[in-house]
Amino acid sequence: MAALPPMRQVIEAAGLRASKALGQNFLLDLNLLDSIVRAMPIQPGDAVYEVGPGPGGLTRALLKAGARVTAVERDARALPILGDLAAVAPLTVIEGDALKQQPAALFPGGAHIAANLPYNIGTALLVGWLSEAQWLPWWRSATLMFQREVAERIVALPGSAAYGRLAVLAGWRSRARIVTTLPPAAFVPPPKVSSAVVQLLPKDPADGVAPGDLARVTAAAFGQRRKMLRAAMKSLPGGVEAIEAAGLDGTRRAETLDIAEFVTLTKAWQKG
Missing domain, CATH: 3.40.50.150 (Vaccinia Virus protein VP39)
Structure with missing residues (x-):
């Protein structure tokens, strides 16, 4: 060398x-x-x-x-x-x-x-x-x-x-x-x-969420950044219902959700 x-x-x-x-x-x-x-x-x-x-x-x-x-x-x-x-x-x-x-x-x-x-x-x-x-x-x-x-x-x-x-x-x-x-x-x-x-x-999240599902949820949520979460998630079948099931405020915007909240939202969408 x-x-x-x-x-x-x-x-x-x-x-x-x-x-x-x-x-x-x-x-x-x-x-x-x-x-x-x-x-x-x-x-x-x-x-x-x-x-x-x-x-x-x-x-x-x-x-x-x-x-x-x-x-x-x-x-x-x-x-x-x-x-x-x-x-x-x-x-x-x-x-x-x-x-x-x-x-x-x-x-x-x-x-x-x-x-x-x-x-x-x-x-x-x-x-x-x-x-x-x-x-x-x-x-x-x-x-x-x-x-x-x-x-x-x-x-x-x-x-x-x-x-x-x-x-x-x-x-x-x-x-x-x-x-x-x-x-x-x-x-x-x-x-x-x-x-x-x-x-x-x-690191291991150990939360049972599949990366493909998280990708679909975040793609919908951030797809229209200026819109409220409820409006943005309409592009994903069952997305609006998942917001309610996750106990999240649909008037928030995607950039205000932390990672734990996205995981919760994804789990709710998986069950829906």
């Missing part, structure tokens, strides 16, 4: 340029990368599932911390760079689309997730990980890079403008926090927006 050339030199030698089509923005600052890894609850020898390593900046930081990394990368241009890294460190590289992977099968003993996620797939991956049928899940923690606006939606509290379906899902099944924020200048090339690293630690 110590003998490897600097990241910028590696990228230049490979002629690798960030692809806009793949949503790539490379983070190369070793101090920032090390600080992100230090915030992860990992120990030497732990398994880490990395999505979209690109040229391997975050991968290097993970390996330096003693992690055993399995990385999924769809950009064939980056594979030779990652192959050089795999030759000297415990790194397994899978070429493919992260949206099509089944990582649970790769880690029977569990793993941590780390990713500088391409902005165009980040939310879809997170929702998939939070909606798995088997819970507690295979992943022990997830430390993920998002646009700052998306990160704020994940950790938003009831009553805030950013609070919505994503915050309900994340807060229902995990403890989520923003670890750090990064300016556009931290990346190559600089994106047009600031970024933030979100860390999620799974």
Whole structure:
């Protein structure tokens, strides 16, 4: 690892340029990368599932911390760079689309997730990980890079403008926090927006609610944010009756309901 050339030199030698089509923005600052890894609850020898390593900046930081990394990368241009890294460190590289992977099968003993996620797939991956049928899940923690606006939606509290379906899902099944924020200048090339690293630690709600049912209820409730809950829930068969069965005030708006109230509403709808 110590003998490897600097990241910028590696990228230049490979002629690798960030692809806009793949949503790539490379983070190369070793101090920032090390600080992100230090915030992860990992120990030497732990398994880490990395999505979209690109040229391997975050991968290097993970390996330096003693992690055993399995990385999924769809950009064939980056594979030779990652192959050089795999030759000297415990790194397994899978070429493919992260949206099509089944990582649970790769880690029977569990793993941590780390990713500088391409902005165009980040939310879809997170929702998939939070909606798995088997819970507690295979992943022990997830430390993920998002646009700052998306990160704020994940950790938003009831009553805030950013609070919505994503915050309900994340807060229902995990403890989520923003670890750090990064300016556009931290990346190559600089994106047009600031970024933030979100860390999620799974927790077991143990409330008998299926994620698909919670998703349908929150989709209806937040589908018309400016309307009262009673009006918004008309789009869901049995939705209005569920409000009454849950003992909720139908004149409230969705953004005022906390997660426990959404769980109560979903249970009432399931029974209806």
